[in-house]
Amino acid sequence: MPTKSQNPETIALHGGNYRADPATTAVAVPIYQTTSYQFNSTEHAGNLFALKELGNIYTRIMNPTQAVLEERVAALEGGVAALGVASGQAASLFAVQNICHAGDNFVCSTDIYGGSWNLFQNTMSTMGIECRFVDPSDPENFRRATDAKTRCYYGETLPNPKLAVFPIAEVAKIGRELGVPLIMDNTACPALCQPLKHGAAIVIHSTTKYIGGHGNSIGGIIVDGGNFDWEKHADRFPMLNQPDPSYHGAVWTQAVKPLGPIAYIIKARVTLLRDVGAAMSPFNAFMFIQGLETVVLRMRQHCSNAIAVANYLAKHPKVGKVIYPSVMTGEAKRRADTYLKDGYGGLVGFELKGGRDAGRKFIDKLQMLYHVANIGDARSLAIHPATTTHSQLSAEEQLKTGVTPGYVRLSIGIEHPDDIIADIDQALAAA
Numbered sequence: 001m002p003t004k005s006q007n008p009e010t011i012a013l014h015g016g017n018y019r020a021d022p023a024t025t026a027v028a029v030p031i032y033q034t035t036s037y038q039f040n041s042t043e044h045a046g047n048l049f050a051l052k053e054l055g056n057i058y059t060r061i062m063n064p065t066q067a068v069l070e071e072r073v074a075a076l077e078g079g080v081a082a083l084g085v086a087s088g089q090a091a092s093l094f095a096v097q098n099i100c101h102a103g104d105n106f107v108c109s110t111d112i113y114g115g116s117w118n119l120f121q122n123t124m125s126t127m128g129i130e131c132r133f134v135d136p137s138d139p140e141n142f143r144r145a146t147d148a149k150t151r152c153y154y155g156e157t158l159p160n161p162k163l164a165v166f167p168i169a170e171v172a173k174i175g176r177e178l179g180v181p182l183i184m185d186n187t188a189c190p191a192l193c194q195p196l197k198h199g200a201a202i203v204i205h206s207t208t209k210y211i212g213g214h215g216n217s218i219g220g221i222i223v224d225g226g227n228f229d230w231e232k233h234a235d236r237f238p239m240l241n242q243p244d245p246s247y248h249g250a251v252w253t254q255a256v257k258p259l260g261p262i263a264y265i266i267k268a269r270v271t272l273l274r275d276v277g278a279a280m281s282p283f284n285a286f287m288f289i290q291g292l293e294t295v296v297l298r299m300r301q302h303c304s305n306a307i308a309v310a311n312y313l314a315k316h317p318k319v320g321k322v323i324y325p326s327v328m329t330g331e332a333k334r335r336a337d338t339y340l341k342d343g344y345g346g347l348v349g350f351e352l353k354g355g356r357d358a359g360r361k362f363i364d365k366l367q368m369l370y371h372v373a374n375i376g377d378a379r380s381l382a383i384h385p386a387t388t389t390h391s392q393l394s395a396e397e398q399l400k401t402g403v404t405p406g407y408v409r410l411s412i413g414i415e416h417p418d419d420i421i422a423d424i425d426q427a428l429a430a431a
């Protein structure tokens with residue numbers, strides 16, 4: 001029996017339809033390491049391909065281990081269905097590409113992960129899809145950039161390095177007036193924020209980060225909120241409302257109507273994932289299920305440790321500025337308090353007064369914190385963006401993205417806070 005609980009702690013363990021393995025009664029979700037599935041009859045096979053019945057066909061398109069993860073993450077986000085894919089990057093690409101093709105555009109926050117920026121700005125422009133970047137501090141910028149060819153808005157709940165929470169409801173509201181769905185990358189905030197509840201239509205995660213939580217697997221997921229009326233805006237979404245030649249003329253908003261408001265996510269699965277093949281491996285799906293079971297607890301610890309670190313850094317004489325939602329003021333703080341619950345996340349930024357050299361020295365002196373280009377691991381991590389992740393940008397571009405020469409990004413883990421602070425303290429002594 002699927003749980004009726006609305007509590008994230010319970011959903012993370014019991015969300016979705018899985019109770020025990022139907023074949024063996026195993027409680028832990030088995031790893032269905034198979035490529036394909038035996039059809040009962042030619043009629044059964046025909047029904048599956050025609051989407052008259054939903055069921056397993058081939059692991060590039062679906063897999064029972066992955067299905068458990070998809071149902072649970074969909075439940076955690078308050079959505080109707082989800083699609084697991086090979087990486088967070090694949091999730092971002094598919095989320096947009098599912099409704100946008102050559103000649104179309106979408107409007108995106110400037111405050112997003114650098115990899116998403118590259119994908120949207122460079123790779124997607126080679127596909128003829130234009131990304132219009134706007135400053136999210138004024139939500140009206142999204143309206144100003146919208147025209148008849150705008151297919152979606154895109155933002156990140158808690159983008160680093162600025163860590164200024166995105167105005168989800170404000171932008172979603174503009175989008176709903178104009179018939180434009182909001183896609184939110186909620187990677188940094190599982191269980192802390194449910195963007196769908198604030199009006200977003202689609203949520204994506206890099207499951208590589210907090211959902212996996214242990215730094216061992218790359219994956220991504222797209223959640224369909226089932227709350228956007230694609231038919232009402234048929235002119236804006238021909239890909240969902242006109243016959244799809246890649247699937248014997250299916251009109252997605254009609255074809256899967258009896259199965260619920262899942263036109264968007266079904267289309268992504270049976271066309272994009274089918275064709276591009278960026279599938280999540282069953283083993284990785286299993287790893288993400290293990291991570292998901294404790295994500296709510298871990299997020300709590302990430303948040304309480306991060307606030308302790310932010311408070312410590314704020315008093316340190318070598319630190320010029322701490323970037324963390326709890327220490328922000330004005331509109332930025334109001335947004336953080338509106339959209340994040342039970343904490344302000346595990347990412348902390350700070351600027352060293354000694355600039356670039358101090359940043360490098362600090363990183364080199366760390367003993368427990370890992371120096372890696374990742375976030376959301378149970379272990380604490382650190383990086384100096386000016387000399388690594390943002391080193392390809394000019395000094396001016398770095399400043400625009402919020403990276404000053406002495407900026408250090410921490411992804412605070414779940415170790416004892418005293419040990420995290422002790423390591424930072426001894427590294428700061430050398431910086």
Ligand code: PLP
Pocket residue numbers: 087088089090092113115116156185187188205206207208218219220374375
């Ligand atoms: N979104 C955010 C916010 C990220 O931080 C990342 C990776 O760092 C991604 C998406 C891309 O995820 P992946 O590395 O799983 O492709």
